[in-house]
Amino acid sequence: MKIIDGKKISNEVLDEIKVLVGHRVKNNLKIPHLAAVLVGDEGPSQTYVNSKIKACKRVGFQSSLFKFDKSISENKLINEIQKININDNIDGFIVQLPLPVKINQEKILNKVNPDKDVDGFHPLNYGKMALGIETFLPATPAGIIELIQRSNIDLKSKKCLVIGRSQIVGRPISILLSQNKIFGNATVTVAHSKSDNLKELCLDSDVIISAIGIPEFIKGEMIKTGSTIIDVGISRVNDNSSVKGYKIIGDVDFKSVSDKVGYITPVPGGVGPMTIAMLLKNTLKACSLKD
Ligand code: NAD
Numbered sequence: 001m002k003i004i005d006g007k008k009i010s011n012e013v014l015d016e017i018k019v020l021v022g023h024r025v026k027n028n029l030k031i032p033h034l035a036a037v038l039v040g041d042e043g044p045s046q047t048y049v050n051s052k053i054k055a056c057k058r059v060g061f062q063s064s065l066f067k068f069d070k071s072i073s074e075n076k077l078i079n080e081i082q083k084i085n086i087n088d089n090i091d092g093f094i095v096q097l098p099l100p101v102k103i104n105q106e107k108i109l110n111k112v113n114p115d116k117d118v119d120g121f122h123p124l125n126y127g128k129m130a131l132g133i134e135t136f137l138p139a140t141p142a143g144i145i146e147l148i149q150r151s152n153i154d155l156k157s158k159k160c161l162v163i164g165r166s167q168i169v170g171r172p173i174s175i176l177l178s179q180n181k182i183f184g185n186a187t188v189t190v191a192h193s194k195s196d197n198l199k200e201l202c203l204d205s206d207v208i209i210s211a212i213g214i215p216e217f218i219k220g221e222m223i224k225t226g227s228t229i230i231d232v233g234i235s236r237v238n239d240n241s242s243v244k245g246y247k248i249i250g251d252v253d254f255k256s257v258s259d260k261v262g263y264i265t266p267v268p269g270g271v272g273p274m275t276i277a278m279l280l281k282n283t284l285k286a287c288s289l290k291d
Helices: 006-026 045-059 074-085 105-111 123-131 139-150 170-178 198-203 271-288
Strands: 033-039 062-068 092-095 159-163 187-191 207-210 228-231 235-238 246-249
Touching: 006 045, 006 139, 006 271, 033 045, 033 074, 033 271, 045 062, 045 271, 062 074, 074 105, 092 271, 123 170, 139 170, 139 228, 139 271, 159 170, 159 198, 170 187, 170 207, 187 198
Parallel strands: 033 062, 033 092, 159 187, 159 207, 207 228
Antiparallel strands: 235 246
């Protein structure tokens, strides 16, 4: 079993970004600026935003947090987004999801200026991604691709099973890995909650990318010997022995797959850190496109 160390690889990406920011400073070019829009402070959203801001500091980016009360109206939030859209100092921004249920998430994401849409969720950028046109790739799928490439895993003609069909992970990674690109050319199958032959699909796959959110769902008996597993899942489960009172668990039962799997991403320390690194990479790109 070989561990794909997302923490190490993400640090390499962040170091590369830091060097490029240094070159920009030397050449009197604009320092990239990432902003985050956070509505309410429920769940782990505040933690995710804090990690993004911390990563900005690490690479020398500017960052801003626009925090609004969960009672904010949809119209007021759209107004605030429009202000960020025309703020020349901000190169890219994200709207931290999920938004409160009374706010139409799709409507809000459609208001983000596509040139600043470093999450790649605007329909224009999402459409470009699906067509294979250069754009901001959604951060988590981009992070998965980076992990696979930097681990020298060639997906060409490999049977790749993506479990989950969400707009932010399952759907885009399934599209990207089937494309005729250096990182793609896999034979991709997408499974989801209505798939009823998951074990057979898993056993027939060279690569499994799991983005479900059910702790330890994938067991050793479900996988082929030597397969690669990318575990995107993040579930918080109670853990009285930890100071936080919880621990983070992936979709894969790590122990039971460990003597069969070829390559695997751990949770935590796999896909998670890559997501932030790729968001920063997109922000650098948004800033550089304006040079
Ligand atoms: P989602 O809830 O939008 O989608 C879950 C998907 O799993 C659905 O498409 C559903 O069809 C599928 N599913 C549910 N039960 C299933 C079953 N029994 N068999 C097969 N498929 C099933 O979730 P999401 O936003 O894509 O996130 C998935 C997981 O990945 C979550 O744990 C989330 O926290 C995590 N995540 C991690 C990162 C990261 O950076 N590591 C980023 C985004 C999401």
